[in-house]
Amino acid sequence: MFERNASQQAWRERILDFAASHINPLAMEREQTATFDRQLWLACGQLGLTGLSIPPEWGGQGMDAYTTVLALEALGFASEDPGLNFGIAAHLLAVAVPMWKYGTEEQHQRFLPGLCNGQAVGGNAITEETAGSDVFAMQTTATPQGDHYHLNGTKTYCSNGGEADLVLTYALTNPAKGFFGGISAFVLEKDQQHYGWSASREKLGLRTCPLAALLLKDSAVPVANRLGQEGAGGQIFNASMTWERICLGAIHLGAMDRLLKLAAQFANHRFSGGQNLSARQAVTHPLADLKVRLEGARLLTYQAAQQLDAGQRTGLAASMAKLAVSECYKHFCLQLMQLFAGEAYQTPHPVEIQLRAALGATLYSGTSEIHRNLVAREIGFKSALT
Amino acid sequence: MEDVKTTIKAFIQETFVADDQEQLSNDAPLLSSGIIDSISALELVEFLEKTFHFEFQPHEVDQENLDTITRIEAFVKTKKVA
Numbered sequence: 475m476f477e478r479n480a481s482q483q484a485w486r487e488r489i490l491d492f493a494a495s496h497i498n499p500l501a502m503e504r505e506q507t508a509t510f511d512r513q514l515w516l517a518c519g520q521l522g523l524t525g526l527s528i529p530p531e532w533g534g535q536g537m538d539a540y541t542t543v544l545a546l547e548a549l550g551f552a553s554e555d556p557g558l559n560f561g562i563a564a565h566l567l568a569v570a571v572p573m574w575k576y577g578t579e580e581q582h583q584r585f586l587p588g589l590c591n592g593q594a595v596g597g598n599a600i601t602e603e604t605a606g607s608d609v610f611a612m613q614t615t616a617t618p619q620g621d622h623y624h625l626n627g628t629k630t631y632c633s634n635g636g637e638a639d640l641v642l643t644y645a646l647t648n649p650a651k652g653f654f655g656g657i658s659a660f661v662l663e664k665d666q667q668h669y670g671w672s673a674s675r676e677k678l679g680l681r682t683c684p685l686a687a688l689l690l691k692d693s694a695v696p697v698a699n700r701l702g703q704e705g706a707g708g709q710i711f712n713a714s715m716t717w718e719r720i721c722l723g724a725i726h727l728g729a730m731d732r733l734l735k736l737a738a739q740f741a742n743h744r745f746s747g748g749q750n751l752s753a754r755q756a757v758t759h760p761l762a763d764l765k766v767r768l769e770g771a772r773l774l775t776y777q778a779a780q781q782l783d784a785g786q787r788t789g790l791a792a793s794m795a796k797l798a799v800s801e802c803y804k805h806f807c808l809q810l811m812q813l814f815a816g817e818a819y820q821t822p823h824p825v826e827i828q829l830r831a832a833l834g835a836t837l838y839s840g841t842s843e844i845h846r847n848l849v850a851r852e853i854g855f856k857s858a859l860t
Numbered sequence: 861m862e863d864v865k866t867t868i869k870a871f872i873q874e875t876f877v878a879d880d881q882e883q884l885s886n887d888a889p890l891l892s893s894g895i896i897d898s899i900s901a902l903e904l905v906e907f908l909e910k911t912f913h914f915e916f917q918p919h920e921v922d923q924e925n926l927d928t929i930t931r932i933e934a935f936v937k938t939k940k941v942a
């Protein structure tokens with residue numbers, strides 16, 4: 475049911491080779507110096523990573539959601555740069571995909587080729603100081619004036635921010651209606667519209683993916699840069715989050731596969747008290763449990779991706795997959811830190827890099843609490859969200 | 861089309877109204893009053909699409925179409941006619 479066909483397998487091998495030759499050699503240095511490498515991004519684009527799910531006529535690879543998951547899983551497995559993996563996935567799923575799904579022909583021509591070939595970096599900016607989990611409490615406004623909208627507000631966290639050439643952002647066009655019918659989506663182009671970035675924020679993990687606040691002060695954006703109709707922003711955002719919640723976790727699935735290999739190698743070779751660690755159930759059983767949990771999370775992800783491809787509504791499936799993958803990833807990394815002990819507590823080390831990355835995974839694309847709320851509602855707990 | 865209204869009302873009553881004793885009127889505001897919050901509204905959209913076999917355009921997920929049972933019924937009727 476979930477096999478890889480020949481083309482999917484070929485893609486996996488291509489990504490494995492690329493990561494070994496292009497991404498990994500300087501990955502740890504980039505992580506330590508929090509460096510975003512534009513040339514590397516371009517190379518990722520040339521391979522096709524930045525436009526995996528976009529149709530070929532716009533320069534993408536035309537993958538469905540399930541095949542995108544397999545490709546991102548390969549990237550997560552092969553690449554030792556979780557910040558780059560995250561940046562690529564966020565660019566693809568929260569920027570390129572909604573532009574493809576909701577853009578006009580003219581917008582497709584203008585925006586998608588650059589996003590696919592690596593010339594352009596994409597950022598998605600919705601979160602605000604008082605609108606994080608509750609994105610619906612958004613305050614940024616877009617006021618129409620002639621053939622432009624004037625945007626005012628601050629978007630506190632934008633991944634790829636600062637480096638982004640195209641930013642998909644959301645603003646209230648009808649505050650009285652709120653999220654449903656009152657929000658519209660806009661594409662900002664570097665050097666074309668007047669907007670600013672905060673300094674890049676220092677962060678715990680994913681340090682090779684820049685994060686900055688988007689500053690909108692009377693920023694005039696042409697009507698031609700509105701994505702979808704006025705009022706469609708809420709649904710566009712929800713659709714992009716469905717893609718992100720299902721597919722982005724694939725990089726974590728891949729990372730866990732790699733970490734399991736490292737764990738087995740380590741435990742097979744490290745001796746303590748006259749035995750190697752692999753002989754001790756206190757070491758192997760927690761990892762066996764995590765392996766089972768990982769496979770469950772993988773199945774939820776594959777299933778949700780196939781539902782998305784089948785055109786089914788997948789809100790709940792996306793939430794369950796996102797929750798399962800991100801929580802598993804976090805626990806996985808904590809367990810591996812315990813196993814590798816002193817070795818992994820030194821920086822840089824693949825386990826501590828993944829642990830710092832994993833702590834973010836239960837926060838972005840909806841925190842674990844928000845996804846539990848949704849699942850609780852599905853069970854039938856009516857007051858879960860009130 | 862009374863059955864449309866009844867179906868919608870039963871779903872909202874069962875899914876979103878915490879107090880089983882409370883009976884919703886057809887014109888009670890749902891979104892603007894918070895009976896249906898932003899996340900539950902997506903569930904409502906999914907339910908309407910599945911039950912009445914149509915697709916919302918992104919801009920149609922609008923308070924104007926969803927704020928009361930009467931408005932939802934009217935909107936569903938326009939989609940079913942179209």
Ligand SMILES: Cc1cc2nc3c(=O)[nH]c(=O)nc-3n(C[C@H](O)[C@H](O)[C@H](O)COP(=O)(O)OP(=O)(O)OC[C@H]3O[C@@H](n4cnc5c(N)ncnc54)[C@H](O)[C@@H]3O)c2cc1C
Nearest residue numbers: 598599600601606607608631632633834837838839841843
């Ligand atoms: C690495 C990283 C990258 C990011 N990239 C982007 C990006 O590219 N674009 C973008 O727009 N945003 C981005 N974000 C922002 C991210 O989406 C928000 O951090 C997230 O939505 C949570 O919002 P918040 O930080 O304001 O926390 P809050 O919403 O203030 O939540 C604080 C705590 O309260 C809990 N909580 C809040 N509401 C509820 C509730 N109703 N029920 C139960 N618990 C609740 C939360 O789960 C959390 O534990 C990024 C964040 C991180 C960490």
